[in-house]
Amino acid sequence: MRAVNEYNEHVDILEHITSEDYQYKYGFESQIEEEVVPPGLDESIIRTISAKKGEPEWMLQWRLDAFRAWQYMKEPHWANVRYEPIDYQAISYYAAPKRAAQPRSLEEVDPELRRTFEKLGIPLHEQEILAGVAVDAVLDSVSVATTFREKLQSLGIIFCSMSEAIREYPDLVRRYLGTVVPPNDNFFAALNSAVFSDGSFCYVPPGVRCPIELSTYFRINARNTGQFERTLIIADEGAYVSYLEGCTAPMRDENQLHAAVVELIALKDAEIKYSTVQNWYPGDKEGRGGIYNFVTKRGICLGENSKISWTQVETGSAITWKYPSVILKGDNSVGEFYSVAVTNHRQQADTGTKMTHVGRNTRSRIVSKGISAGYSQNSYRGLVRVNPSAENARNFSQCDSLLIGDQCGAHTFPYIEVNNPTAIVEHEATTSKIGEDILFYCNQRGIDTETAVALIINGYAREVLSKLPMEFAVEAQKLLAISLEGSVG
């Protein structure tokens, strides 16, 4: 019966989507007063940010070191994307809602913000009760609502904003921050390290299984304000945590830079599941506006038998540059990457993963489903590296591309470096097209073209969608259909 209920839900969602006129549904602007620092970047701006956040000296120094490294780095241009040069001095690097006093309950949250979440269809109070999700809601840069804290605290789980973690848990932060993505890892990671505004911090102590899905909703909300989230998740020995990140952004004309860093650390026997539904504003049909999403996401399976799993559904952003990766250091550790990346109109995505096998008997699995429509360019770029130390490493990669129309592009750049003869690495790839025959067949059964496309892509992406928690899978299905609306016929 469960299966049938799911079918039911699929269909209901599709009906709902096709019955409404979706533009960029989430393209509204919330009217919360913001505090913004002037545009530009130098050491004094970094000192200002650090001071505003009341950070300790070591954190300031860490930022300054990153900034000094960044000044000597060059923006990378190897990705298969094209865009106008970014003026980093024209960006404002900090914005915080003015009512910055930390609310202790939802009642204390700015009513305007709460309406924003309601428009998004994710009322916090309902989520609290129904979904069992603790939401650390990030509007722009400062956390404004945190729920379920007490329950998590009773288990010893720390789930808070990064700012708070720096103040309250400095030892943990100092021990792990930058250990997976060093401040000088790449241009955008260095920039993030210098100016990161806020983000989420999570620590799950040994042997604890986090009983609820942890969720953070990111929104870019201030004009001309770069968004530099910093997330750090640590699962100690034998711990388990599932973390959900979802974001939608208001409609904008100007390009907005988003350069987040996410670091995951799984110790012995620990498991981290990190799921993303990404729907940043993609720009209009001619490619004007839209978010530049230049993200560094990386996890390390530090201990034996640990596991890190990335699942992402990417429908937004004008440009996406993103490779959630896993370093498989511990013996018998497992890394997974499940991705659906949709591009439409003039969107460009260069996304994929890196699986670096270091430990013995390490296994990785990559399932990438690209969907290109309109005039978009969609590239999968993946690296599977087996180090000499990685005895009996296994990798399986499946990279599928689905084309809608004949003006878009799908590209696959799989890199495989094997330095140990015991490794087994498999790579499969397919390219298919939603053709006239399939659409006519659906039409002949009474299904209009928009609904048919939604049905087909949900089927195509099912293996990835099934890895998402149910409530996210529902949202992801909606996003897939919305982002491909008008792409056929």
Next chain:
Amino acid sequence: MIQPILEIRNLHARVGEREILRGVDLTVYPGQVHAIMGPNGSGKSTLAAVLAGREDYQVTEGEVLFDGKNLLELSPEDRAREGLFLAFQYPVEIPGVSTATFLKTALNELRKHRGQSPLDAMEFMELMRERAALVNIDPAFFSRSLNEGFSGGEKKRNEIFQLAMLEPRLAILDETDSGLDIDALRIVADGVNALRTPDRAFVVITHYQRLLNYIVPDIVHVLYRGRIIKSGTKELALELEAKGYDWIKDEAEVEA
């Protein structure tokens, strides 16, 4: 007087510069089974595609009334919602979309068109079980991706199952017998026979007479060079089987 379900008058249609249908006339009443036979390239499948609304074909002349409505001005999905069903000669595969999901979407679109509320999961499941039994289909089909990895026979049986689920006013079977062995043919034919009702009509397009041993037609038409050149009872099909198409072509050419 009973109104016809389908009335085709002087239908002409072309693909690009090539005229394929050159004046088809056909009237189908509720409860009837019409067989359309003819040699390869005579326009049989084109007729099915034009009726279903395939865009590649351009209608240049004539009219088609479906339950008294002008069929040719409806979109393909609206034709389906009005009750026209085409069992495809080459059903498509849709990976990742189960037969159940696909049919539930389709059925609820039809129901919406008729002003009925959508079936919930329980009602839908119940209906699938009932119809599967009627046309002798294994319910294991439901959860498999639509037609993916199905044998030719399974695909055709799935078409008949969809017919049973969607309950059209008029079902057009486009060479449903092609590629079937005798056992599969019998199962498909039994399914169709189980679905014959006084309100529903069938147009069975076939190259061979053997299907008509199992689905017994009320009227047999011979389509040749885009026109129906001869109509008769089921004995006409037997005659074609015995003598081939040549004699009838000669007859047509003499008349023309």
